[in-house]
Amino acid sequence: MSSTKLRVAICGGGIGGLTLAVALSKYPDIEVDVYEAAERFREIGAGVMIWERTWRILTELGMSSEFSSIAHAPPDGSMGVGFDYRKSDQPQEGIPFYLFALPYGCIRFHRAHFLDVLVERLPSGVAHFGKRLQLYTRPGSDGPLILSFADGSRAQCDLLVGCDGIKSVVRRQMLQEKATSEGRPELLDYIEPFWSGSIAYRGLVPVARLTREDGSQHRTIASPMMYCGKSKHVVSYSISSGSIVNVVALTSRPQLEGSPYEGLWVIECDQQELLDCYSDWEPEVVEMLKCIEKPTRWALHQLRPLPCYTSSRVVLLGDAAHAMTPHQGAGAGQAIEDAFVLAGVLGHSSTTLGCLRDALEAYERVRLPLANHVLDGSRLSGMMYEFNGAQGGDLHTLGPAIGKQWDWLKETTPQGELERALHILNARMTEVVLAKL
Template sequence: MTQRALRAAIVGGGIGGLTAALALQRAGVDFRVYEQAKEFTEVGAGVALGPNAVRLLNRLGIESRLDAIASRPSAYQRRRWHDGKVIVDSRTAGLLGRRMSLTVHRAQLLDVLVSGVAERYLEPGKRCTAVEQRDDEVHLTFDDGSTAVADTVVGADGIHSVVRSAYQQDAPVFSGKIAYRGLVPMERLSFLGEDRHLHRMWLGPNQHFLTYPIAAGAVMNVVAFVPADGSWAVESWSAPGEVERLAEHFEGWDPTVLGIIGALDRTMRWALYDREPLPKWTFGRVTLLGDAAHSMLPHQGQGAGQSVEDAIVLARCLERARPDTVETWLHRYERIRKERTARVQSASRQSGEIYDLTDPKEQERRAASTLATKGEWLWGYDADEEFDKAVAGMKA
């Protein structure tokens, strides 16, 4: 008898979950994406996609749509906080060659991803409340009382993953930092001149300030990282912040920083958390992806990128799996990804520490290393190639 095809369920319709959906669709795997929101949407904020993620997304057939929404910063800069002096410029430091990230609006990226997935695979308005493995199936329960059954479940439901909590009892780790986010129409920033095309960061004691273009250059994404004041540590991307309060944090900084803050109409703030690497993230027929598996601080610009890498490797594993072999393939997925993601998590923490050093000389000395870490090992990585090597090693 011919064994039936695998049925996969993805819990979470963010960047990682929808990238997995696109890849599974192209592979001919039967799946459903269960998203708690009634629509597949994202918050108004920017996201960087390094070359390691872009090459994978392009292979999914969305290159032209991605290019239409992306900005391509012309260089990376690190600047001194009080006078704006350039400490490192990727065009002259020879650190990255021609490699640069694409920078996009999260909501626009999600629109591109979801538009490529057939509607029959998408189940919005389904908040998962429980996951239970029974014999050779996984049963999902949703808050509306409905249920679903699959051969395998992928938890792509973020740092507060319900799927993860069914198997691992741990808590996010607070970094002690808060980030303010905001968007500025580029027409308000004419005083920046050609610098509006750059990915720039001002480094100062205990805090730093980041800007880069998104939405095909029409909007500037602004992120300001400051110490928590002890009264607020809410892990929400959409909690309202006050532009006046943000400006107070940066009194005495480079006038360019203050000019950008002054162009903001509103800001959101969120407290920065990550998690310690898990001893494992596959549990029988259930596995994790993206922030649910390895949430990380944003200081390497790799949260989305690592979710994309996960999604591609997982899809290639599930393409080969059958109901009776899926556990084996899920463990292979984890083995391919686990060491890589733990290294990126660690690098993200280390970069954040450098960005906020209180010793200005030490900070300037180490600033170049925060760009050098984006070199061959990070941006040169090809998840498809790593999968092929792993499979070849299994056959040897």
Template sequence: MTPQWCDQRQSQEWSLLLRCRSINGATYVTQPHCATQIQLSEVSSMSLSSDPPKFRVAICGAGIGGLVLAITIGKFAGRDIHIDLYEVRDAITTAGAGIIVSQRTTEVLAELSLCEKISRVSAMPPSSNHGHGRRLRKSNVPNGGFEWFQYISKTVKPGFVMHRQELVDILKQSIPSSCTIHFNKKLTKYEKQSSGSLALYFADDSTSTTDVLVGADGIHSAVRKTLFETIGPDVIDPSKIRHYSDPSWTGTLVYRGTFPAEKLSKLDPHNVALKGFMTFCGKGKHVVSYPISQGTRINVVAYVSDEQKIGMPFEGDWVSAVSLEEVLEAYQDFEPDVKHLLNCLENPSRWALHVVNKLPLFTSDRVALMGDAAHAMTPHLAAGAGQAIEDAFVLGRLLAHPITTLDNVPAALKAYQGVRLPFTQFVARQAERTTSTIYDFCALGTDQGNEQEKMEILKEKIVDLWDSWVTEGEGGAVAEWVKAERQLQEGSSK
């Protein structure tokens, strides 16, 4: 079998073109005349295998979702499917800091035998009810806020809380040997060839081909853009192409940062943020904080929202470094605990929060979208990364299924869409409703009696939102996979 290393392929002399080097125990391969570096777990087994894969899958984006997809395919298909994983950066890394994984998603990680490793770095293990409790405070009171309520679900078990990079590092360790990683590869577009395969075009002017393409390339997805620009007018209204292709600004700016928990403990030993998961609510603003890195650091996400700017173009860089003074200025009317919390931030950044508009489909022929490329949502349910993981599991199981062949890949992708599109869009709607509820909170009046009554109503709405999205669906992501498998089997038997 000839490995499909890069576009400079040579069927008989490929081994002469490869130069191997070892980094941190992993083997990478560099070709002369090819800037791409490729991770190999077993060069010899790939070169000596006599059974060609049944088809090739290209995954654009080595984020959390793309990595889980590669792991799922490798676990359940072995070497029957060759995976090309294209990453725009020169290494597998991630932006952002804290990540919360729900119990739904934890079930998927258990299926992939990843829970034990993840539990070692989680700040709040699944058995910890204390860690899962969320305290909400009314904080836009300069001299001191008050606790609104504490939320601990009676029906939903807690999941994991950790630093994103810690999760990515664990996923990297599980990349299968059937996966070839290509760094510095930014997809610009793809084209369907007469043979049915897909030609991939990258920003460095290189090209490649694949049988199946999965866009895990985030909110700026080139796969999503090409899919909707090339799909027929009988499927999509041409006037809606940009609406589906382009992200939309939510009118919200988000300040992010982390710092050692010890720093806040020394500055303000009794700060409520040291107690666990906190949400500090105010007029047009709120701050979320929780421990990561096994409790040694605190992750802070601070929101400033303007309903009047929803859907407007955002001018400037979507992500930029900012001064601590800018962050503090935005929350000058908040209680002292919040000011002390924010004052501990190290190297804060500002993000213009965008989402993907509701899409009518996630798949077309042999192309599929997943994760933020399909349903980037507001983070108020802390569900985005988890939904990408669930997408990856269902899609990976379907592609790896013994009855899935190149001929019926479109049917497998339709089965994926059938279970994942409705649920992810339900979650996105719930996240948006949570945003609206926060705006409702901002509109509370100054009359204390009337305010207490309204706050109690809002409390019930928030509890319903937080509980309903996790319990919605037929038993979780693993059950969704079973349903999708049934659809695939029924479609293949016709």
């Protein structure tokens, strides 16, 4: 049995937190605990999509067969459709203007099923439920962190990973403390998420309801669709082995971005509210929306790009670090990439408790700029889909511009990012050794 070199506490049991726990479980000298505020692991929302770069992480973690069985179709590496873009804000048939295709296409899942695969891979005794973190404290500069939960219990760890989402308690305390200790009051401006100005109506539609009497099927059953219009767009794609279509219909008021949002972020609404919003759109959009009997309405919030992800023995991951709008289907993938890089750095033989801060800084230096780039790009893509970008509604220039927004998918690889983080860490370790000579 290997002795424990690190005790890692993961606050939050969503996709990012569980991926990190699974990735760390292969290192016998790292002790992992996942603290989840709810009474069980659960995901809000219906669909989740990933791209080839994320699929390769799941494969490297040994979970490709499980995820293949719950995808819209087993990923085989062949060329597939990312999204088929149409101008649809007109009562007559829409106009296709751009087809985004790439290896593997868009790999889609039911979000709850995706989480279930990760839960099945968790070692026993790792998960702790009903543990809503209130604060963490450091009794001594070199001692463990003390975690205090709402139920009155406490726990200790060497490293706290905030995977607690867009309203992260860990982010709040970390930035508040850094603002005070480092004389950087501007960090307080990054704590609260802000309203994007967009509302999303979500719903699930059984494929059978989108199969017409003559046997023909709605276009979105075979291809992920992006129906575009002025200040509105509709995203739809099949999930659950192709048996269900996930639909997200968005409407935006860009002038309200950053203004206070009054009321609950997620609420049920009447079907008529949704239909009225798209009453003058092309028939296949209206046909699909009529199949959503009980839509939910979401106020989409996001974070400003953070200037830091770590402080001392605390680090952020996933939505706690870079909650973004869903316009590039990148939120879950970016959380998984965070987990992959962080686990690789923590599990490396050169990482010890004594150099933990250097390891976290290596993670931050690699992941922060890329995740912030995707966060900004997602926002800009949403503006383009709704003809509010620099190209407006000029379809000839808009299509290629949208295509360039996806360049980040192939500019780097998560494996390359991990190698770069380890290079940064090893260079730092060399500096320390040389300084002692």
